[in-house]
Amino acid sequence: xxxxxxxxxxxEHYYSTFDTNRSTxxxxxxxxxxxxxxxxxxxxxxxxVAKLTSLPxxxxxxxxxxxxxxxxxxxxxxxxxxxxxxxxAGEQHALKFSQMFHLMPTTQSSFYVLNDIFRLNxx
Amino acid sequence: MxxxxxxxxxxEHYYSTFDTNRAGxxxxxxxxxxxxxxxxxxxxxxxxVNKLTSLPxxxxxxxxxxxxxxxxxxxxxxxxxxxxxxxxAGEQHALKFSQMFHLMPTPQGSFYVYNDIFRLNxx
Numbered sequence: 001x002x003x004x005x006x007x008x009x010x011x012e013h014y015y016s017t018f019d020t021n022r023s024t025x026x027x028x029x030x031x032x033x034x035x036x037x038x039x040x041x042x043x044x045x046x047x048x049v050a051k052l053t054s055l056p057x058x059x060x061x062x063x064x065x066x067x068x069x070x071x072x073x074x075x076x077x078x079x080x081x082x083x084x085x086x087x088x089a090g091e092q093h094a095l096k097f098s099q100m101f102h103l104m105p106t107t108q109s110s111f112y113v114l115n116d117i118f119r120l121n122x123x
Numbered sequence: 124m125x126x127x128x129x130x131x132x133x134x135e136h137y138y139s140t141f142d143t144n145r146a147g148x149x150x151x152x153x154x155x156x157x158x159x160x161x162x163x164x165x166x167x168x169x170x171x172v173n174k175l176t177s178l179p180x181x182x183x184x185x186x187x188x189x190x191x192x193x194x195x196x197x198x199x200x201x202x203x204x205x206x207x208x209x210x211x212a213g214e215q216h217a218l219k220f221s222q223m224f225h226l227m228p229t230p231q232g233s234f235y236v237y238n239d240i241f242r243l244n245x246x
Contacts, residue, residue: 036191036204068159070238072225075196081159081223081240096244098221100204102195115193117204121219121244 007069007080010103010111015062015084022053028113035116048116059089077114078103083121096121130192130203133226133234138185138207145176151236158239171239182212200237201226206244219244 001009017025029035029045035052036042042051064084072079080101085094102115140147152158152168158175159165165174187207195202203224208217225238 034193036193039189039191041193066162066242068162068240068242070157070159070225070240072195072238073198073200073227075198077196079202079223079225079238079240081221081242083221083242083244098204098206098242098244100202100223100240102193102202104196115195115202117191117193117202117223119189119191119204119206119221121206121221123246 003069003071003078006111007078008067010080010101011064011067011082014101014113015064018052019059019061023049025049025052029116030112030114033113033116035118037118038120057088061087063087063094072102076105078111086120096123126192126194126201129234130201130226131190133203133224134187134190134205137224137236138187141175142182142184146172148172148175152239153235153237156236156239158241160241161243180211184210186210186217195225199228201234209243219246 026045026049029048031044033045033048034043035048042048062084064082066083068081070079082099086097087094097120099118101113103111104114106112149168149172152171154167156168157166158171160174165171185207187205189206191204193202205222209220210217220243222241224236226234227237229235
């Protein structure tokens, strides 16, 4: 599978999981994973999922506008840079966001998220 | 120097060079460097600097709103995620942008840009 297709497939899987079953995002992170969410730094799958499942909204929908990817170096990793909209249930206007993921290969020929940085884009 | 200090120093150096001496950015990239600029993929320091120096504006000023960084793995790299405003001379409104850099260490104790992805954030 070519890198662009892998990146798109990951992005679709990540956000559909986020939007329908947030706690199972734990499968995509490991103990070494790092998330910076609006400037707050969190490490490890358990802590990351605790943060994401405790965000102050029940329902949300991510709509993706752009996906860019590049190989990240000799370790076989992949950088994925996303921009899009985040619609919260009950809110009139969607929030705009940018997010970057650094995916690392697993021994089972899959990927996990080593680095994750999320920022809202205010008007 | 701590990672946050390093990434802030890099960001300041990168954008002040961009805004005052765009051709001087060549020192920050190598032959293996990759830039994706608004979806266009470019590789290698010369091609990257050609692209940046041929953008359709003479004068610009980057103002940085947020800088986030994380170590990128065993190779000693650093991911830097930036959001900010880009004011072009003669334009009434600044453009909003997000950009991510993957910095890799050089043998001389400095960093070069291995991965660079730039996206405008449209309202």
